Amino acid sequence: MxxxxxxxxxxxxxxxxxxxxxxxxxxxxxxxxxxxxxxxxxxxxxxxxxxxxxxxxxxxxxxxxxxxxPPPAKLPLTLLLAVPRPKMLKRILQTVAAMGVEHLVLINSFRVEKSFWQTPFLAPEKIREQLILGLEQSRDTHLPHVTVEKRFKPFVEDRLPQLAAGTTALVAHPGPFPPCPRAIEGRVTLAIGPEGGWIPYEVEMLQAAGLTPVQLGERILRVETAVPALLARLF
Amino acid sequence: MxxxxxxxxxxxxxxxxxxxxxxxxxxxxxxxxxxxxxxxxxxxxxxxxxxxxxxxxxxxxxxxxxxxxPPPAKLPLTLLLAVPRPKMLKRILQTVAAMGVEHLVLINSFRVEKSFWQTPFLAPEKIREQLILGLEQSRDTHLPHVTVEKRFKPFVEDRLPQLAAGTTALVAHPGPFPPCPRAIEGRVTLAIGPEGGWIPYEVEMLQAAGLTPVQLGERILRVETAVPALLARLF
The missing domain is CATH 2.40.240.20 (Hypothetical PUA domain-like; domain 1)
Structure with missing residues (x-):
């Protein structure tokens, strides 16, 4: 603290x-x-x-x-994150708050285990607890805005295009894609998949919503490592 | 895996x-x-x-x-890390291996609690177990070289100057320092302090050994967040 x-x-x-x-x-x-x-x-x-x-x-x-x-400035970032396993969710919520993410969207994905949606840690007051620990760690006072989207398709088809419009909109995905850009000016939308990654259909849907696939090298990182690595590179 | x-x-x-x-x-x-x-x-x-x-x-x-x-290339990095608390040590060893650090030096610091040195997780075979989990995660076969330095002063005075010579040599420390550089070419030496940071005497000693203080913004990050953030920014 x-x-x-x-x-x-x-x-x-x-x-x-x-x-x-x-x-x-x-x-x-x-x-x-x-x-x-x-x-x-x-x-x-x-x-x-x-x-x-x-x-x-x-x-x-x-x-x-x-x-x-005044508290430090937030990162002008909307982070879409496939719901991680409960233990990792707690740590990632702290990291997201500590690093100053403005808006976090926890989203479903094919490779998110159904049981992850049953965890009490997705309750708003439990999410808030972890975010506060992150703010106390990094010295910030502004809670990130967190939304939970249990249905991938309607969110990505109907709402993501507007969220991503006018921003540098990226989906992190291993493969033959350009490397993740560095030191972006302006607002960013970034989608990070579950352990095991997005399935090709999801990458196509995210691309159709305006997101460009980028990669972070050959190494497959755990989500809790990929989040600070991608944020530190982008901002 | x-x-x-x-x-x-x-x-x-x-x-x-x-x-x-x-x-x-x-x-x-x-x-x-x-x-x-x-x-x-x-x-x-x-x-x-x-x-x-x-x-x-x-x-x-x-x-x-x-x-x-061939496995992916290692990061040309010597990472000096103040020994973190045992639970965090396990995760950081995995992260260090997953991200491809070539050489890790676990070092003492004034703010490292003495009890951390008693943990069984500092035994070579326990360190190796965690490194292997990291390699399995990121798909690499080369174990990082890990050394443990229980005495800060003799290591920093007698051996660090040679390790740091000819490299971009940095100590991460919050304060009025230049921002951590990005996308470095060539070999890097990077020192990351304990929770609570290096004490001023340690920063002076590290500077005398050839390391330049750099910072990562106003936010105080946990060591397990700072490690991937700094590595992703440097390489």
């Missing part, structure tokens, strides 16, 4: 907040904080700044807050 | 191998392989190619092997 992220409900005045639960435990056990300590804080979807620890008890802490810095 | 990686001991003839244990279980349970199936195989530190499954039993499988393709 490199940033203590405060939510609306934590504030008892404009410059005063109370902490309980997970973040308080973290202050006690990891930060080993003491009264008078200065901490980096941010307000969810707001500014970042400093807090001074006024009071620290087993069950509650009180902070004075001064917020004056 | 996108590549079935065979070792010396698996071969019973130049073109014939027997499988048992983990890889056989994987053939049964994940690949659901059947006699006559063709599989992608590689020989550790050798060529890659195809195998035909001749015989498949509960406790053993027999394959004919034809090897004719």
């Amino acid at each position: 490199n940033l203590l992220l405060l939510e609306e409900d934590d504030f008892v005045a404009a410059d005063r907040a109370l902490l309980r639960g997970r973040r308080l435990t973290h202050l006690h056990e990891v930060h080993r904080a003491a009264v008078g300590d200065q901490l980096r804080v941010g307000r969810l979807d707001g500014l970042m700044g400093r807090a001074i620890l006024l009071r620290l008890e087993a069950g509650e802490a009180e902070l004075t807050i001064e917020l004056d810095q | 996108n590549l079935l990686l065979l070792e010396e001991d698996d071969f019973v003839a130049a073109d014939r191998a027997l499988l048992r244990g983990r890889r056989l279980t994987h053939l049964h349970e994940v690949h659901r392989a059947a006699v006559g199936d063709q599989l992608r195989v590689g020989r550790l530190d050798g060529l890659m190619g195809r195998a035909i499954l001749l015989r498949l039993e509960a406790g053993e499988a027999e394959l004919t092997i034809e090897l004719d393709q």
Whole structure:
């Protein structure tokens, strides 16, 4: 936790907040904080700044807050991601938030196991939990916008063309394609397939929606490695 | 497992191998392989190619092997990595092997918890297990060379200058440094610190050994995210 992220409900005045639960435990056990300590804080979807620890008890802490810095800019990116297996989903949600993705679309694909859709980690509040961990890690306050699309075809046919229009629109896919471009200016739409990759029909559908296939070399990377690798190359 | 990686001991003839244990279980349970199936195989530190499954039993499988393709080129990189926590170490070793790092130096740092050095995952055979999982993932046959340096100062003072000489030598560190360069030609030496980063004294020592500090933006990334991000940007 490199940033203590405060939510609306934590504030008892404009410059005063109370902490309980997970973040308080973290202050006690990891930060080993003491009264008078200065901490980096941010307000969810707001500014970042400093807090001074006024009071620290087993069950509650009180902070004075001064917020004056804007969070880092988001990546102007819509990331389409085939739903990964639950354990990987949690880590990827953290990575996506940490790296500053603006909009994440979790999408079905032929090679997504049906059981992955049953996971409790796809519930909005569970997704939000992981995104917040990512923001706390990287020091950001703005939650990515996450949408879940359980049906590939209607999304790709009916809505993706508008999302991709006017952006650098790419689908990452191993094969005889041009290498993924570097240091793109402007908005990007990027589709990353499941373990095992998109099936040819899906690549054709994504191409018809305006996405260009690009590859990242001969090596087959796990999705959780491919996501930071592709983002670091594109931006 | 996108590549079935065979070792010396698996071969019973130049073109014939027997499988048992983990890889056989994987053939049964994940690949659901059947006699006559063709599989992608590689020989550790050798060529890659195809195998035909001749015989498949509960406790053993027999394959004919034809090897004719070179593995992908390694990244001309010496990666110095402060020892991460055990759970992360396993994943990072897989990532390092999957991405094709040639030489990994696991090194001590002030912010590496002493307990991390007690983990059984630093034993050479445990490191090798994780590297092989990475090679199987990305389809490579050449193990990265891994060295473990428990003492920061003598390594950085006495041996790093020679390792770094004639390479693009960088230390990743948040701060007022130039951005990490892109698409480097030639050999690279890259140092990545622990969670919490290098301490200033360590950055000075690394600079004295010839490394230039570079940064990857305001966001603080976890080491397992920073590794693929930096590698994808550099190569």
